[in-house]
Structure formats: structure tokens, C-alpha cells
Amino acid sequence: MQPYNPKHIEPKWQARWEESGVFHAKQDFSLPKFFALIEFPYPSAQGLHVGHPRSYTGMDIIARKRRLQGYNVMYPIGWDAFGLPAENYAMKHGVHPGEVTAQNIATFTKQLKALGFSFDWSREVDTTDPGYYRWTQWIFLQMFKAGLAYKKEMPVNWCTSCKCVLANEEVVQGECERCHSDVVQKNKSQWMLKITEYAQRLNDDLDLVDFIDRVKVQQRNWIGRSTGAQVKFATTAGDVLEVYTTRQDTLWGVTYMVLSPEHPLLDKWQDRLTNFDEILAYKADASKKSEFERTELNKDKTGVLLQGVRAINPVNGEEIPIFISDYVLISYGTGAIMAVPGHDARDWEFARAYDLPIVEVVAGGNVQEAPFLDCNTGALVNSGFITGMSVEEGKAAITSWLVEQELGSAKVNFKLRDWVFARQRYWGEPVPIVHCDKCGMVALPESELPLVLPHIEKYEQTEDGQSPLALQTEWLNTTCPTCHGPAVRESDTMPQWAGSSWYFLRYCDPQNETALASQEALDYWMPVDWYNGGMEHTTLHLLYSRFWHKFLYDVKAVPCPEPYQKRTSQGMILGEDGVKMSKSRGNVVNPDDIINQYGSDTMRLYEMFLGDFEKTAPWNSAAIKGCRRFLERIWSLQDNMQGTAMRAELEGEFHRTIRKVSQDTEQLKHNTAIAALMSLLNVITESGSITRDEMKLLLILTNPFAPHMTEELWEILALGGCVTDQTWPQHDEAKCVEATVEIAVQVNGKIKARLNIAADCTQEDALAVAKAEIAQDIAGKTIVKELYVPGRLVNIVVK
RNA sequence: GCGGAUGUGGCGGAAUUGGCAGACGCGCUGGUCUUAGGAGCCAGUGGGCAACCGUCCGGGUUCAAGUCCCGGCAUCCGCACCA
Numbered sequence: 001m002q003p004y005n006p007k008h009i010e011p012k013w014q015a016r017w018e019e020s021g022v023f024h025a026k027q028d029f030s031l032p033k034f035f036a037l038i039e040f041p042y043p044s045a046q047g048l049h050v051g052h053p054r055s056y057t058g059m060d061i062i063a064r065k066r067r068l069q070g071y072n073v074m075y076p077i078g079w080d081a082f083g084l085p086a087e088n089y090a091m092k093h094g095v096h097p098g099e100v101t102a103q104n105i106a107t108f109t110k111q112l113k114a115l116g117f118s119f120d121w122s123r124e125v126d127t128t129d130p131g132y133y134r135w136t137q138w139i140f141l142q143m144f145k146a147g148l149a150y151k152k153e154m155p156v157n158w159c160t161s162c163k164c165v166l167a168n169e170e171v172v173q174g175e176c177e178r179c180h181s182d183v184v185q186k187n188k189s190q191w192m193l194k195i196t197e198y199a200q201r202l203n204d205d206l207d208l209v210d211f212i213d214r215v216k217v218q219q220r221n222w223i224g225r226s227t228g229a230q231v232k233f234a235t236t237a238g239d240v241l242e243v244y245t246t247r248q249d250t251l252w253g254v255t256y257m258v259l260s261p262e263h264p265l266l267d268k269w270q271d272r273l274t275n276f277d278e279i280l281a282y283k284a285d286a287s288k289k290s291e292f293e294r295t296e297l298n299k300d301k302t303g304v305l306l307q308g309v310r311a312i313n314p315v316n317g318e319e320i321p322i323f324i325s326d327y328v329l330i331s332y333g334t335g336a337i338m339a340v341p342g343h344d345a346r347d348w349e350f351a352r353a354y355d356l357p358i359v360e361v362v363a364g365g366n367v368q369e370a371p372f373l374d375c376n377t378g379a380l381v382n383s384g385f386i387t388g389m390s391v392e393e394g395k396a397a398i399t400s401w402l403v404e405q406e407l408g409s410a411k412v413n414f415k416l417r418d419w420v421f422a423r424q425r426y427w428g429e430p431v432p433i434v435h436c437d438k439c440g441m442v443a444l445p446e447s448e449l450p451l452v453l454p455h456i457e458k459y460e461q462t463e464d465g466q467s468p469l470a471l472q473t474e475w476l477n478t479t480c481p482t483c484h485g486p487a488v489r490e491s492d493t494m495p496q497w498a499g500s501s502w503y504f505l506r507y508c509d510p511q512n513e514t515a516l517a518s519q520e521a522l523d524y525w526m527p528v529d530w531y532n533g534g535m536e537h538t539t540l541h542l543l544y545s546r547f548w549h550k551f552l553y554d555v556k557a558v559p560c561p562e563p564y565q566k567r568t569s570q571g572m573i574l575g576e577d578g579v580k581m582s583k584s585r586g587n588v589v590n591p592d593d594i595i596n597q598y599g600s601d602t603m604r605l606y607e608m609f610l611g612d613f614e615k616t617a618p619w620n621s622a623a624i625k626g627c628r629r630f631l632e633r634i635w636s637l638q639d640n641m642q643g644t645a646m647r648a649e650l651e652g653e654f655h656r657t658i659r660k661v662s663q664d665t666e667q668l669k670h671n672t673a674i675a676a677l678m679s680l681l682n683v684i685t686e687s688g689s690i691t692r693d694e695m696k697l698l699l700i701l702t703n704p705f706a707p708h709m710t711e712e713l714w715e716i717l718a719l720g721g722c723v724t725d726q727t728w729p730q731h732d733e734a735k736c737v738e739a740t741v742e743i744a745v746q747v748n749g750k751i752k753a754r755l756n757i758a759a760d761c762t763q764e765d766a767l768a769v770a771k772a773e774i775a776q777d778i779a780g781k782t783i784v785k786e787l788y789v790p791g792r793l794v795n796i797v798v799k
Numbered sequence: 800g801c802g803g804a805u806g807u808g809g810c811g812g813a814a815u816u817g818g819c820a821g822a823c824g825c826g827c828u829g830g831u832c833u834u835a836g837g838a839g840c841c842a843g844u845g846g847g848c849a850a851c852c853g854u855c856c857g858g859g860u861u862c863a864a865g866u867c868c869c870g871g872c873a874u875c876c877g878c879a880c881c882a
Binding site for chain 2: 039041042044080083084085156157165166167168169170171190214215217218221222224294327331346415416417419420422423424425495496497500534535536537538539540541543571572574578579580609610611612615616617618620622623624625626627629630636671672674675676677678679682742743744745746748749750751754784785786787789791792793795796797
């Protein structure tokens with residue numbers, strides 16, 4: 001026997017797979033298909049992280065199993081290659097981001113290939129390839145034409161010293177990451193996508209798909225659908241102040257109102273407000289804070305009372321004060337709230353701090369002592385004509401009254417906000433729009449796509465925070481597609497999310513030059529059957545791509561309303577010290593080192609064995625050798641192969657393992673599937689040898705986890721063809737049952753004995769045997785109850 | 800703050816979803832083989848001498864709770880321009 005040497009075996013099989021194209025999806029659209037998807041990586045300069053293989057191996061196991069089950073499997077890979085880090089690297093080192101990206105892709109490719117994933121490399125996509133982003137731009141144009149892309153003034157992070165727009169990540173505690181100067185919020189006209197138009201469908205259609213619950217819950221909460229009422233408050237200035245509330249039944253408890261510091265009425269009221277200077281100062285302060293800091297509950301409540309304008313509570317005509325405070329955000333609802341301090345924690349604290357009246361409107365607490373928050377049931381009090389009603393009745397009654405009086409209406413609201421779709425950056429897809437003085441914003445004709453990103457050498461933004469493309473006059477100046485007069489191109493680029501919102505479609509037909517993919521290919525492959533990725537992408541990427549897909553469905557570019565049939569999520573791998581791996585902490589594990597030391601089969605096996613796939617788990621270098629040992633033990637079985645057929649005494653164990661591995665892998669419980677294989681190996685080892693048929697089964701079952709070693713052993717033992725040509729085994733339920741089972745015998749729930757009985761033992765017999773076994777424990781006592789759980793236990797309750 | 804999750808031996812984790820807590824692996828202890836062992840093989844391994852006690856803490860439901868309910872604590876992820 002040759003010693004087990006992954007350094008020899010693994011490259012050999014990787015080369016064979018590449019030559020034979022065995023993992024390429026077949027063009028035969030009559031076969032049952034399986035589209036397995038993982039989130040394509042951002043090719044960072046750090047190279048592959050041990051987190052990547054966790055997701056990729058998890059799906060690779062499914063993909064390999066599906067092939068053995070006879071499916072035409074597509075398991076593609078590509079690169080989400082636009083983005084900030086490459087551009088920042090370019091600025092620092094003077095290398096073009098395209099060059100950096102190409103290098104990083106080369107590194108990633110090498111690393112991924114060394115892990116033996118069964119990716120279909122012939123379908124590789126790259127979001128920065130003009131042949132790809134041509135279609136990203138095409139989708140944007142369709143959205144623009146459909147009125148879903150528009151421009152709007154939005155606040156951006158502005159570094160006062162660098163004079164540039166910063167990403168949120170580049171702002172650290174209100175300071176610029178690079179120069180530590182103050183960062184302020186500055187309004188800028190930005191491209192937006194109307195995702196809110198799809199909010200209802202994005203919420204409802206979650207019913208159509210098979211996503212793990214926590215993903216659905218997070219999506220629903222992010223979309224944040226609520227039903228309530230829009231209520232008009234008159235003001236002493238004559239203007240109407242509108243608020244959105246889900247608790248219109250508590251209107252009698254409103255004792256003040258709060259506006260966001262950015263509320264447009266403030267400027268309008270400038271002449272009436274005697275403390276306008278104070279208001280301006282507060283606004284300036286608020287502009288320095290992030291949304292986070294502003295909405296934190298346990299910070300001191302700040303605010304400014306508007307002097308000169310008061311609001312009028314529509315239900316009782318009372319004049320109430322108006323404040324501005326930074327905890328009210330302009331981006332949600334109407335940017336103004338009615339405050340009910342008796343029943344809202346934040347309002348209560350604010351009312352305490354400013355000595356405002358607190359009125360109880362739902363019975364059950366003492367609102368002078370503390371806000372009464374558990375107020376969804378309980379009767380309404382101090383509330384005019386709805387006093388005595390339940391909350392639900394009160395809501396309905398007050399809403400009808402508001403409609404009658406033309407003071408408001410029922411309203412569905414979403415937390416979801418439109419998507420800021422512009423970046424003042426270089427390394428992204430150019431927005432295919434032309435600005436013409438005569439014609440306004442004009443879509444580039446589709447025949448002019450792709451609008452290629454020009455090659456430049458300086459990546460800094462302009463003095464007024466425009467993308468560096470604004471300085472590329474030759475590229476920028478063009479003619480209007482409509483009037484043929486002089487015009488300029490849009491200089492903003494798209495966010496990285498653009499390319500990743502539809503990449504799975506391109507995989508279906510990556511070379512197509514006339515459409516994003518052929519109808520035929522889309523009809524066959526879509527939707528994605530199983531998409532695995534990180535929880536960190538649950539709210540943004542997943543929602544954005546569902547939105548794009550729904551739009552493409554509406555314009556009949558794709559055949560199905562949802563892109564992903566199933567979504568699962570792997571947990572993060574933490575450093576050995578139990579915290580997130582990071583360079584600064586020095587706890588980063590490099591996959592190359594592990595492969596080098598143990599081989600990629602061991603690496604794959606270890607990552608699947610280290611814990612529940614869906615849960616966060618710390619890395620543990622010491623435990624890896626257990627997985628290597630498991631592979632070595634299988635490897636050494638080759639010297640003990642005798643006989644052909646499955647031995648009767650091992651049949652049960654084999655069938656139970658087939659069942660366990662088949663079921664567990666479907667739920668991504670790869671850790672327990674591997675544990676079952678280890679147990680099987682222990683049984684085989686104990687028996688002293690293995691037969692040919694048993695070896696075949698063992699190798700097929702282990703193959704998805706450790707594909708190289710199993711192929712090599714299959715070849716050495718001349719078991720016929722390759723493992724990839726075999727069929728995934730099916731268990732026989734009848735052969736899984738064991739003749740006898742051990743049950744526990746309890747008295748009052750405490751275990752007193754264990755005994756072996758026939759698996760099909762009747763309740764009567766089981767109880768009789770059990771009682772005989774624990775006779776001394778129940779002697780002289782009265783039996784109150786006797787319980788028998790077949791195959792598990794007997795419990796005798798005595799007094 | 801808001802939303803989602805997690806908490807079980809010395810360690811990573813199992814537990815058929817209310818039914819024998821600790822599968823499987825690491826580590827550790829002892830043995831064996833060996834010129835040698837940080838290799839292999841065999842045995843043991845939650846704590847306690849024991850009755851018993853043990854799944855973050857405090858209550859509760861149940862014949863029976865790691866699992867269900869109520870209240871706390873701690874940790875992790877996301878929060879819209881990182882990807």
C-alpha cells in the first residue's frame with residue numbers, strides 16, 4: 001500500500017476533472033436539472049478566507065450528490081469584481097483597479113481549484129467584463145424607461161477635508177477613516193431605484209419560496225410593512241402637519257409632536273419661529289450624527305421646542321407643542337411623529353426630560369411611573385367617543401371618523417426605502433444616461449451598450465465630490481441621442497450591488513451577445529434550486545436581487561417571479577479565539593496552509609465537521625487531524641479487502657448510514673452525516689475487513705465530502721470506472737430496523753434501570769418486564785400511572 | 800436603538816423536535832507494539848467515595864424539560880455608500 005499522499009492525489013484528480021469536463025452542466029434540456037448556487041466571491045487582495053470554502057463545500061456536497069442521483073447539475077462560479085477596495089488600493093499604489101482585480105481573480109481561481117469544488121468553470125462570469133456589464137446597464141435602462149430609476153437629493157457622508165463622498169464604512173465615529181476630519185451629511189442629487197414600488201410583492205412572495213425561517217423573518221422585518229393611518233394635524237401657522245401612526249387609537253394621548261430636524265416645514269416657518277437660530281444649530285449638530293447614534297434609546301434625549309408654531313390635536317382641539325429631535329428620521333413615514341408618552345418608551349423619556357404631560361389612554365399601567373407598553377389589548381380610556389372600546393375597535397372607529405372629517409386615512413407603510421443607486425466612484429458600471437440641456441436625461445440607445453468604463457490613471461473625486469469620470473472630458477462630452485446636440489454623460493457609477501443582482505441569470509447562458517441569456521436556457525435552468533450564502537446578505541443582496549428579478553419578470557425577460565426557490569445560510573467561522581477573523585487581531589487562518597499541511601479533502605471534511613453548518617463556529621486547528629485520521633483509516637482498508645458481497649451482519653449498519661447521510665446532507669447537517677460515516681467505519685474496522693461491495697458503498701457515500709481520496713482508492717482497487725459514474729445508493733427501510741432496543745425504566749421520571757427488549761414488544765409486555773426489573777423501587781407504593789414510549793422508555797409513576 | 804441568532808463536559812459539537820444528556824471527533828489517562836514516538840492499535844474518560852448532582856441565571860408547566868412558557872444575563876451578525 002502506498003501511503004496516503006494528498007499532494008499527489010489531489011492535483012491529479014483536479015487535472016482529470018478539468019480535462020474531462022465532468023462537472024460541466026450538460027446542454028441537454030430534457031434531463032432533470034439542478035441549479036446549485038453560492039454567492040460569487042468578491043476577489044479581495046487578501047485571497048480566499050476559510051469562510052468561503054465553508055459555503056462552497058456545503059453546496060459542493062449537494063451538487064456532487066445530485067449528479068450521482070442523475071440530475072443535470074449546474075454549479076457555477078464567477079467574480080463580483082467591482083467595488084471600493086480595488087479602487088482604494090489603486091489610489092494608494094497607482095495600479096489600475098482592473099489590473100488588481102485580474103491578479104486577485106487569478107489567486108482566487110488557483111485557491112478554489114485546489115479545493116476540488118465541482119464548479120462548472122466554463123460558465124465563469126466577471127461583473128467587470130464589458131460583455132457582462134453591458135447587460136447590467138441594459139437592465140438599468142429598462143428600469144429607467146419604466147420610471148423606476150429617478151434622481152433625488154439625498155444626504156451623503158461628506159469629508160470636509162478630503163472633499164469627497166465617503167461610504168458608510170469609511171466613516172468611523174463621525175470621522176473620516178483616512179484623515180480623521182469631521183464628516184457631515186451633505187445633500188447630493190443621486191440616482192435612486194424605486195424598490196418601494198415592489199415592497200408589497202417582495203413581502204408577499206416570500207410565501208412562494210422555501211427560505212429558512214430566519215431569512216424570511218429578517219426580510220419581512222426589513223421591508224417592515226405596517227398598517228395604520230395618516231393623520232393631519234392643523235398648526236397655528238396654517239400649514240397641515242401629517243404624521244403616520246400605527247396607533248391612531250391613542251390620539252387622545254398625544255401631548256406633543258416631534259419633527260425630524262430635516263423636515264421641510266421648518267424652512268417655511270422661518271419667519272414665525274422666534275428661536276430659528278437655535279433650530280439651525282440643532283440641525284447642524286444632527287447632520288453630524290449617524291442614524292444609529294440618533295435612534296439609540298439610551299442616549300440623552302435632545303430636542304428644541306419650536307417657539308412660534310403649535311399644532312392642534314384633531315380629536316380634542318387642544319394646542320400642543322412641536323419639537324424637533326434627531327431621533328425622528330426624515331426617511332421613515334412623513335418625517336414627523338405624534339408623541340404618546342403614556343405608551344411609548346422614547347416618547348415617555350422625552351416627555352419626562354421636557355416636563356410634558358403624560359396621558360393614559362390604554363388602561364392597565366401607571367403611566368406617571370413608567371410607560372405602559374403592553375397596550376395592544378386592554379380597554380381605551382380618556383379617549384372621547386372611543387373610550388371603553390378595545391384597541392382594534394378603537395383603531396377602526398377612529399379611522400372611519402378621520403376619513404369622514406377629512407382629517408386622515410388608513411395607510412399601509414413600509415420601512416423599506418428606495419435604493420440609492422449612485423456612487424461617486426470610478427470602479428463601477430457607468431450609468432448609461434446622457435444629460436442634454438434640451439432633452440433632459442436621455443437613455444443611451446441599447447445599440448451603444450456596453451458603455452465602456454474609460455481607462456484612467458487618477459481615481460480621486462473632483463473638488464465638489466463627483467466621480468473621477470467627471471474629469472474625463474473626452475469620454476464625458478457626447479451628443480444627445482435624441483436631438484444630436486451637445487450633451488454630457490452621467491459620471492456616477494453603479495454600486496457593487498448592481499452586478500450581483502442578476503449574475504445567476506448570466507450563468508444560464510454566459511456567452512450570449514443578444515440577450516442577458518436565451519429564453520430557452522432561462523426556461524430550463526431558472527429558478528435557482530438552492531442558493532446558499534451568508535446571513536449578512538439577507539437583507540440587502542437578497543432583497544435587491546429579488547427586486548431586480550421581479551422587475552425582469554414584469555418585462556418578460558425571465559420566466560419566474562422569484563429567482564431562488566430555496567435559500568439556506570452558513571454560519572461564520574470565527575478565529576481560534578472565538579472572535580471574527582481579522583488581520584489586526586492576527587487570528588486569520590489561511591486555507592492554503594491547511595491544504596498544504598493536510599490536503600484539501602481533510603480541509604473540506606474538517607470545515608463540514610467543525611459544527612452545525614448554519615451556526616457560527618470557532619476554528620480549531622487541533623481538531624483537524626481527526627478528519628485526516630478518518631481519511632487515512634479508510635485509505636488503509638485497501639489492505640483488508642476480502643470477499644465480494646455485503647455481509648449480512650453489516651447490512652443494517654450500512655442501510656442506516658445511507659439513510660442518515662442522505663437525510664442529513666439534505667438539511668446541510670454535514671457534521672452529523674460525517675459522524676455517521678465515522679461510526680460506520682468504526683463498525684467495519686471492528687469486523688476486521690471489508691468486502692468489495694461494502695467498499696464501493698463506503699466510497700460513494702464519502703465521495704461528496706472527500707472527492708479526491710475516494711476516486712483514487714476506487715481506481716487503485718479497480719472498482720470500475722470512476723465514482724462520478726456511480727449512482728447514489730438508496731436505503732431499504734426494512735433493513736434499517738434493529739431487532740432489539742434498549743429502553744430506560746423510570747420511576748417518577750428517574751432512571752432506575754435499562755433493559756433490552758424486542759423492538760416490536762407490546763406495551764403490556766414491556767410494562768410487565770419493566771415492573772419486574774424495578775420491583776424493589778415500587779414495592780409498597782401505589783401505581784398512579786404507567787407510560788410506555790416504544791423504543792424509548794417506561795415510566796412508572798408511584799405515590 | 801431596531802431586526803435576527805446563539806449559550807450543553809477540558810474543547811468542537813450530538814440529542815429522532817417533550818422521552819436514556821454528552822453520538823462523532825479533539826484532548827487527556829493507562830496499556831501495547833517499537834531502537835525510538837508528537838505514528839499505529841487496545842481500553843477508559845461530565846462531576847461526586849456515595850446517595851445523588853449536572854445543558855447561561857431565576858421562576859413555571861409536565862409522569863417526563865437542553866427542548867415548551869414567563870423574567871433576566873452574556874455573546875455574535877446585520878442596519879441601507881464594505882462586500
